[in-house]
Amino acid sequence: MKPRKIMGLLLGLLSTAHLAAGQRPAAVIPPAVAPAPVDELVITNVNVVNVDLGEIEPNTNVVLRDGFIVSVGKWLPAGRGVPAVDGRGKYLVPGLWDGRTHALTTAAVEQVALPLYVAHGITSIRDVGTGRPLTDLLRTYQALETGVRPGPRIELAGPVLDGSADHHTGLGLTATRTEGRQQAEAQIRAGWCSLQPGPWLSHEAYWGVAAAAQEARVHLVGPVPEAVPVLAAVAAGQRGIEQTDKLLLGCSGRETEFVQARALALAGRRPLATLQARTKAQQPDIVASFSAERCTALAQALVQYQVFVLPQLGARDFDLRRDPDPEDPRYRSVPASVRQQWALAAHERPRLAPARLARLQTADSLQRRLVAALGQAGVRLVAGSDAGSGTPHIFYGGSLHDELERLVGLGLTPAAALRAATINAAMAAGRGFDLGRLHSGYLADMVLLNGNPLDDIHNLRLIQAVVLRGHLFDLPALARLAADAEKAAAQQDAASRAVTAIR
Numbered sequence: 236m237k238p239r240k241i242m243g244l245l246l247g248l249l250s251t252a253h254l255a256a257g258q259r260p261a262a263v264i265p266p267a268v269a270p271a272p273v274d275e276l277v278i279t280n281v282n283v284v285n286v287d288l289g290e291i292e293p294n295t296n297v298v299l300r301d302g303f304i305v306s307v308g309k310w311l312p313a314g315r316g317v318p319a320v321d322g323r324g325k326y327l328v329p330g331l332w333d334g335r336t337h338a339l340t341t342a343a344v345e346q347v348a349l350p351l352y353v354a355h356g357i358t359s360i361r362d363v364g365t366g367r368p369l370t371d372l373l374r375t376y377q378a379l380e381t382g383v384r385p386g387p388r389i390e391l392a393g394p395v396l397d398g399s400a401d402h403h404t405g406l407g408l409t410a411t412r413t414e415g416r417q418q419a420e421a422q423i424r425a426g427w428c429s430l431q432p433g434p435w436l437s438h439e440a441y442w443g444v445a446a447a448a449q450e451a452r453v454h455l456v457g458p459v460p461e462a463v464p465v466l467a468a469v470a471a472g473q474r475g476i477e478q479t480d481k482l483l484l485g486c487s488g489r490e491t492e493f494v495q496a497r498a499l500a501l502a503g504r505r506p507l508a509t510l511q512a513r514t515k516a517q518q519p520d521i522v523a524s525f526s527a528e529r530c531t532a533l534a535q536a537l538v539q540y541q542v543f544v545l546p547q548l549g550a551r552d553f554d555l556r557r558d559p560d561p562e563d564p565r566y567r568s569v570p571a572s573v574r575q576q577w578a579l580a581a582h583e584r585p586r587l588a589p590a591r592l593a594r595l596q597t598a599d600s601l602q603r604r605l606v607a608a609l610g611q612a613g614v615r616l617v618a619g620s621d622a623g624s625g626t627p628h629i630f631y632g633g634s635l636h637d638e639l640e641r642l643v644g645l646g647l648t649p650a651a652a653l654r655a656a657t658i659n660a661a662m663a664a665g666r667g668f669d670l671g672r673l674h675s676g677y678l679a680d681m682v683l684l685n686g687n688p689l690d691d692i693h694n695l696r697l698i699q700a701v702v703l704r705g706h707l708f709d710l711p712a713l714a715r716l717a718a719d720a721e722k723a724a725a726q727q728d729a730a731s732r733a734v735t736a737i738r
Contacts, residue, residue, distance in 0.1 A: 269706045270708060273318055275300045278319070278683065281294075281683070283297065289651075296310065303679055304675055320700065329658070330702075331657065331682065332671070333618070333620050334617040334664075336621065347569075350723075351717065352387045354716040355633055355636065355696075358680040359680065362391055382706060388680070392457075393430055396415070396418055396433055397436055398437055408501045410436075415439065415441060416444065429453055430444060434459075437501065445468075449472045461498070462501055465533060473542065476545070480602070482544070482609075485530075486533060488526045490529075518594065549620065551602075553581075553626055568631070572728070576627075615663070617656075642655060680702065682700075683700040683702075684699060685699050700713075
C-alpha cells in the first residue's frame with residue numbers, strides 16, 4: 236500500500252479503534268526506540284556499490300538531508316557542523332528488501348521481527364500476513380514512519396484471494412469470473428494497491444481478478460493458481476510470481492494435462508486432499524517431461540512481460556531435511572512457543588524412503604537449475620525469505636541473507652543476487668522511483684559494510700551501520716536492536732508460562 240493512501244486512512248481509522256466488548260488487552264512489551272534523527276549527514280570516501288551496473292564507485296561522498304540522498308559524488312557541503320561518517324575502506328549498498336514475510340501476524344510477532352530486520356540491514360519488507368485488522372497494521376505503519384519505533388518500511392500485500400471459501404474472501408473453489416472480479420474490486424476500493432491470487436483460485440475466478448487488476452492498474456503478485464497455466468497467468472497480467480513449482484510445471488511438455496487434472500481435483504469432492512494427492516503423483520512425470528525448449532520460451536515471456544519471480548529457495552529446506560545447526564544463535568530471538576512448534580513439526584515429518592527422498596531432491600535440483608537459468612536469461616528475481624509463514628527454521632532478518640547466498644550458490648553473480656534484494660524488489664513493489672538505489676533524490680535507506688559484497692555475498696553480513704528514515708543506527712544501536720528482539724522473545728515466553736500457570 237502506498238504511503239499517501241495509508242496516511243490518508245490513518246486519521247479516520249485510528250480515531251475509531253476500540254476493543255471489542257469483553258476483549259482483554261494483550262500484555263504490552265515496550266517497543267525499542269529509534270536513535271534521534273539527523274537532519275544532515277555525510278558519508279565520506281566510501282565505496283558506493285552501483286547495483287544496476289554491478290560496479291564500485293570508489294572514494295565517493297554521499298550527502299543525506301532530511302532522510303533523502305542529496306548528492307552522490309565528490310561534493311561536500313560547506314561548513315564544519317555537518318555530522319560525518321568516515322567510509323574509508325567500507326562499502327555502501329542500498330537498504331535490503333525482504334520480498335515476502337509475515338512480520339505483522341500479531342503485535343507480539345512485530346516486537347521480535349521488526350528490530351531484527353533493521354539489525355540485519357533490511358530496511359524494507361513486503362508483508363503478506365495481513366489477517367489482522369487494517370487499523371492495527373496502520374497503527375504499526377504510523378509508528379515506524381514517524382520514528383516512534385525502529386523497523387523497516389512496510390509494503391502491505393493485501394488479503395489473499397483464494398478458493399478456500401473462508402471469512403477473508405468468500406470465494407469458493409468453483410467461484411465464477413464475476414465473483415472473482417467483485418472480490419478484487421472490493422479490495423481495490425478498500426485501498427489495497429496490490430492483489431494476491433491464492434493457489435486454489437478457480438480458473439474463472441482468476442480471470443475475473445486479473446481483469447479487475449488490469450483495469451485498476453494494481454499489481455497482481457503471488458503464486459500462480461493450480462488451475463491456471465503459467466503463460467496464461469503472464470498473459471493475464473500477473474506482475475509477480477511467487478514460488479517455482481508452477482514455473483517448473485510450465486517447463487513440462489505435459490503442462491496442459493497436469494493443470495487440467497488439478498482443476499478437476501479442485502472442482503470435485505474433498506478438493507484439497509485430492510489436489511495434494513494428485514500433485515504428489517504428478518511430480519515424477521513433471522521431472523521426466525521437463526523440456527529445455529519450453530523453459531527457454533517461458534524465460535523469454537517473463538522477460539518480455541517484465542514479470543518478477545520470487546523463488547523462496549529456503550522454503551523447501553525443511554521438507555528436504557536441511558535443518559540449521561541447533562546451536563545457531565538466531566534461535567535466541569525465536570520465542571520458545573515457536574521453537575516448540577518447529578520441533579513438533581520436525582517430529583511429525585513423515586519418514587521418507589530413500590527413493591522418495593531422492594525424487595524430492597531431484598525435483599528440487601531441477602527447480603534450482605530453473606531459477607539459475609531464469610536469472611541468467613534476464614528474468615528479474617526478487618529475494619524473499621517467507622519468514623513467519625509457519626515453515627520451521629526460517630528466521631526474521633537472517634534468512635534473507637541465507638536466500639541471497641543460495642542464489643549465488645546456484646551460479647548467479649553476487650551483483651545479481653544483490654539486485655534481487657534491492658532494485659528488483661523495490662521495482663516489484665512499485666517503489667523503483669525512490670528506493671533500491673543510491674541516487675540523488677532517492678530515500679536515504681542504506682547499509683555500510685566492512686567488505687565488498689560484489690566479491691563475496693557473505694560480506695552483506697558485515698554490517699557497520701544502517702541508515703533508515705534519517706536515523707543512523709551504528710554498531711551499538713544495531714546490537715541493541717538484536718538484544719531487544721531477544722528480550723521480547725524471552726518476555727513472551729515468561730508471559731506464556733504465567734498464563735499457563737494461572738490456568
